[in-house]
Amino acid sequence: MLELIAGKWTMLVLVALEDGRPMRFAELRRRLDGVTSKVLTQTLRALEREGLLIRHVYPTVPPCVEYRLTKLGEEVGGLVQSITDWSQANIAAIQVAREEFDERTTRRPAGSYGSEHRPTRSGDAPD
Amino acid sequence: MLELIAGKWTMLVLVALEDGRPMRFAELRRRLDGVTSKVLTQTLRALEREGLLIRHVYPTVPPCVEYRLTKLGEEVGGLVQSITDWSQANIAAIQVAREEFDERTTRRPAGSYGSEHRPTRSGDAPD
């Protein structure tokens, strides 16, 4: 499951479908903006395989294919959504942390990141 | 944030530290079992940069380094934990879905996965 989520587009698909409305391939593709059809297909197949979404084909010409989350998928979608929500809400704090970290690390020479090897005995470490 | 989480070990680190207890480098490494020190360092640095964890160095010889989640980190850790919890609880359902999918796909020849191109007009598709 963690491996699945690790995919670059997986979470975005989950969030896009999380409102319960089924979406067609092209619509999904536009909404994700940047994904190629190949990769989108891969992502959707992987989600389908885990039982998180259903692929429904209307046998028309040209074909019309709809994707919607299963119950399982909506559950995961909700959890993923909560992460993206949290991220949005904390962008500012994260940005600050990043800048502080970068300043901390770019200022000092490479070697001084670790301990300053002051000759102390190990006994000083906490339990 | 999603990119960060996408890292192979990031979520595991978050979960490992989620109980609030600080952990040392080697302890983390054992607990994750399989990660190399290089990759673990990369993961920890990335998390530190986003402000999700603190690295504390006791300047002893040999060095002792502790990692603990920040407030931000614990929040994300909780969310990630909820995903892993969900995964555990639904392993069975996912396993079934996988087997059904694999059977569905291995049985038919490659071409028949899509629509069966019955010559129907597009008008038959739903709105």
Add this chain to the structure above:
DNA sequence: CGGTATCCATCCCGATACTG
């Protein structure tokens, strides 16, 4: 102990072209 440096396999993803 807690890293870093280096090299390398792999794998994910993207671009492009083509199809029923």
Add this chain to the structure above:
DNA sequence: CAGTATCGGGATGGATACCG
């Protein structure tokens, strides 16, 4: 429209060796 086929680059992660 909704894919598949093929190719290739770049990032990610692993193995190994070494260091303060």
